[in-house]
Amino acid sequence: MIPELKYDAKKLIPAIIQDISNDEVLMLAYMNRTALEKTIKTGKTHFWSRSRKKYWMKGETSGNIQLVREILYDCDEDTLLVKVEQIGTGACHTGNRTCFYRKIETEQPNK
Amino acid sequence: MIPELKYDAKKLIPAIIQDISNDEVLMLAYMNRTALEKTIKTGKTHFWSRSRKKYWMKGETSGNIQLVREILYDCDEDTLLVKVEQIGTGACHTGNRTCFYRKIETEQPNK
Numbered sequence: 001m002i003p004e005l006k007y008d009a010k011k012l013i014p015a016i017i018q019d020i021s022n023d024e025v026l027m028l029a030y031m032n033r034t035a036l037e038k039t040i041k042t043g044k045t046h047f048w049s050r051s052r053k054k055y056w057m058k059g060e061t062s063g064n065i066q067l068v069r070e071i072l073y074d075c076d077e078d079t080l081l082v083k084v085e086q087i088g089t090g091a092c093h094t095g096n097r098t099c100f101y102r103k104i105e106t107e108q109p110n111k
Numbered sequence: 112m113i114p115e116l117k118y119d120a121k122k123l124i125p126a127i128i129q130d131i132s133n134d135e136v137l138m139l140a141y142m143n144r145t146a147l148e149k150t151i152k153t154g155k156t157h158f159w160s161r162s163r164k165k166y167w168m169k170g171e172t173s174g175n176i177q178l179v180r181e182i183l184y185d186c187d188e189d190t191l192l193v194k195v196e197q198i199g200t201g202a203c204h205t206g207n208r209t210c211f212y213r214k215i216e217t218e219q220p221n222k
Contacts, residue, residue, distance in 0.1 A: 001215070003213070014139065027185065028127065040218075071214065072211040072213060072215070075207070076210070099185040099187070100185050100190075102183060104184060106179065
């Protein structure tokens with residue numbers, strides 16, 4: 001069921017989480033093979049925490065879980081794109097809906 | 112202009128590339144500080160190739176360049192989200208518009 005994927009030296013693969021309701025990119029976190037299996041089996045996103053060195057389910061404390069609707073992988077087989085239904089107020093522990101709430105100011109030479 | 116970002120052990124930071132016209136996630140690649148500076152300065156996405164160990168501009172051979180419209184960074188300051196205008200046929204070297212053109216079949220327990 002799970003295709004051959006290329007995990008990094010730490011046996012991790014980045015997973016982009018996208019809100020299926022409006023296509024907003026919510027967050028990026030890391031899975032290993034087991035976290036991906038847990039995600040598929042439960043239908044809720046599970047990750048490997050690099051800092052805490054343990055598995056975590058998104059929303060396990062906040063209740064803001066993510067219901068998996070689609071899992072895609074890229075041409076190089078080294079990145080996942082998980083489309084989810086985001087439950088609750090959002091994906092970010094700061095209270096924002098998305099973790100990408102800050103912009104780098106650029107001069108935008110193309111404008 | 113560039114905020115404090117957390118680069119990994121190889122001094123890289125993942126950059127999610129999203130099509131600003133339809134919010135499709137096109138690809139993920141890696142930048143270092145210099146690639147990010149090149150991206151900001153030129154308004155075209157530049158990355159560090161981990162396999163070829165050199166800088167590359169997206170579309171430098173295909174012509175399918177990406178014009179930068181917005182650069183965001185996440186709450187942990189360890190991931191970038193770059194919204195682009197994709198020029199040409201698409202982002203993927205396979206000819207697909209997005210690199211995420213394959214799906215992992217799941218039983219979808221939430222459906």
